[in-house]
Amino acid sequence: MPFTSPPRGGPPVTFKGRLHDARTATAIGRWLGPAMVVCFVTGVLSHYLQHPPVWLADRLPSHPSWGYRVTQGLHVIFGIAAIPLLLAKLWAVYPRLFAWPPVRSLRHGLERLSVAVLVAAGIFELFTGLLNTFQWYPWPFSFVAVHYAVAWVLVGALLLHLAVQWPRIRDHWSLRSAGTRALPAADGPDRRQLLGAVAAGVGAVTLTTAGQSVTALGALDLFAPRSPEHGPQGLPVNRTAAAAAVGEAVLADWRLTVDGPRPYSLTLDELRAMPQHEVTLPIACVEGWSKSARWTGVRVRDLLERAGAGPGARVRVVSLEASGAYRVMEMGRTYTQDPLTLLALRLGGEVLSLDHGYPARIIAPNRPGVLQTKWVGRLEVL
Numbered sequence: 410m411p412f413t414s415p416p417r418g419g420p421p422v423t424f425k426g427r428l429h430d431a432r433t434a435t436a437i438g439r440w441l442g443p444a445m446v447v448c449f450v451t452g453v454l455s456h457y458l459q460h461p462p463v464w465l466a467d468r469l470p471s472h473p474s475w476g477y478r479v480t481q482g483l484h485v486i487f488g489i490a491a492i493p494l495l496l497a498k499l500w501a502v503y504p505r506l507f508a509w510p511p512v513r514s515l516r517h518g519l520e521r522l523s524v525a526v527l528v529a530a531g532i533f534e535l536f537t538g539l540l541n542t543f544q545w546y547p548w549p550f551s552f553v554a555v556h557y558a559v560a561w562v563l564v565g566a567l568l569l570h571l572a573v574q575w576p577r578i579r580d581h582w583s584l585r586s587a588g589t590r591a592l593p594a595a596d597g598p599d600r601r602q603l604l605g606a607v608a609a610g611v612g613a614v615t616l617t618t619a620g621q622s623v624t625a626l627g628a629l630d631l632f633a634p635r636s637p638e639h640g641p642q643g644l645p646v647n648r649t650a651a652a653a654a655v656g657e658a659v660l661a662d663w664r665l666t667v668d669g670p671r672p673y674s675l676t677l678d679e680l681r682a683m684p685q686h687e688v689t690l691p692i693a694c695v696e697g698w699s700k701s702a703r704w705t706g707v708r709v710r711d712l713l714e715r716a717g718a719g720p721g722a723r724v725r726v727v728s729l730e731a732s733g734a735y736r737v738m739e740m741g742r743t744y745t746q747d748p749l750t751l752l753a754l755r756l757g758g759e760v761l762s763l764d765h766g767y768p769a770r771i772i773a774p775n776r777p778g779v780l781q782t783k784w785v786g787r788l789e790v791l
């Protein structure tokens with residue numbers, strides 16, 4: 410009798426097609442796995458640049474100045490590429506996810522549990538990461554802390570999965586190896602078409618979003634949430650002065666206060682009278698967009714020296730913003746000593762616009778955008 414429901418408790422469907430076999434799953438996995446590894450490594454790096462433990466804070470490298478731009482660019486590029494890969498992978502293996510009976514033995518049960526964790530953590534990371542690039546946080550927890558914690562769960566589940574599936578992965582790794590274990594001698598057009606379609610999908614999402622950090626691909630940047638070209642003075646803005654409630658009232662009688670062994674304060678004109686330096690450094694937002702720009706201002710090193718700080722000094726930078734996650738930032742000695750680290754007053758030759766941090770903002774090499782504090786009011790030598 411065709412088209413009847415399967416008997417209660419029986420397998421809903423039996424899949425024989427090669428698109429759902431271990432070889433297809435492996436072929437997709439060997440792209441998805443490395444993408445996840447790139448995301449994990451660059452993500453951990455980003456985490457330590459933003460939240461260094463005490464022993465690391467003074468050792469973070471301020472070079473190469475474009476380092477964070479590249480690693481965070483890769484984080485978001487590979488994260489976006491992993492989305493079609495994960496969907497394809499889930500599609501290839503879904504008959505196994507509904508295997509019947511659900512648990513055959515303790516070992517089988519544990520295996521399935523680890524896959525459940527892997528799938529859940531993978532979907533969670535890609536979903537929250539993608540929404541973060543749109544600055545959309547429709548959840549009640551802190552994105553940064555939870556995205557970071559789940560990354561460790563994901564990488565643990567991935568290692569376990571690789572270990573459990575190792576025999577199958579080994580047998581199917583190379584699509585050319587005909588194999589000895591009852592594999593089809595050559596791959597038919599169906600699998601090649603599927604993998605071709607997946608590759609095309611990955612290529613399409615990558616090419617149409619990578620332009621937010623890869624300048625050469627800027628013209629193809631159709632879907633990235635930020636275009637590096639749009640914004641005052643040719644640079645995007647994440648948090649505007651209006652959103653940060655920094656306006657004329659806050660800026661009236663602005664002075665830069667520097668606390669240290671010999672505290673002092675300066676008006677904007679006095680700051681402008683100090684030796685000015687020009688640097689070309691990128692803003693590299695954790696959300697993936699980045700853009701290089703030309704900044705002019707006073708070296709942080711000079712400002713700290715003037716306050717009587719020694720060469721190993723660290724600094725706390727406080728913004729005029731009344732509240733906000735990035736109001737206060739600390740900087741270790743590698744950054745404070747770097748001649749490229751400025752309290753910038755100008756951008757692209759013009760006075761900083763209010764949205765870019767007027768009257769003064771931090772710009773430092775090899776640092777996440779969140780630490781390039783705008784509307785600076787006070788420096789404290791630590």
Ligand SMILES: Nc1nc2c(c(=O)[nH]1)N[C@H]1C(S)=C(S)[C@@H](COP(=O)(O)O)O[C@H]1N2
Nearest residue numbers: 645646647648694728735765778781782783
């Ligand atoms: N005071 C303050 N500074 C800040 C922020 C902020 O919210 N408050 N946002 C940061 C973030 S997330 C980025 S990416 C850069 C962006 O700088 P831009 O707006 O000049 O491009 O500023 C940083 N500086």
Ligand SMILES: [Mo]
Nearest residue numbers: 694695778779
């Ligand atoms: Mo950012």
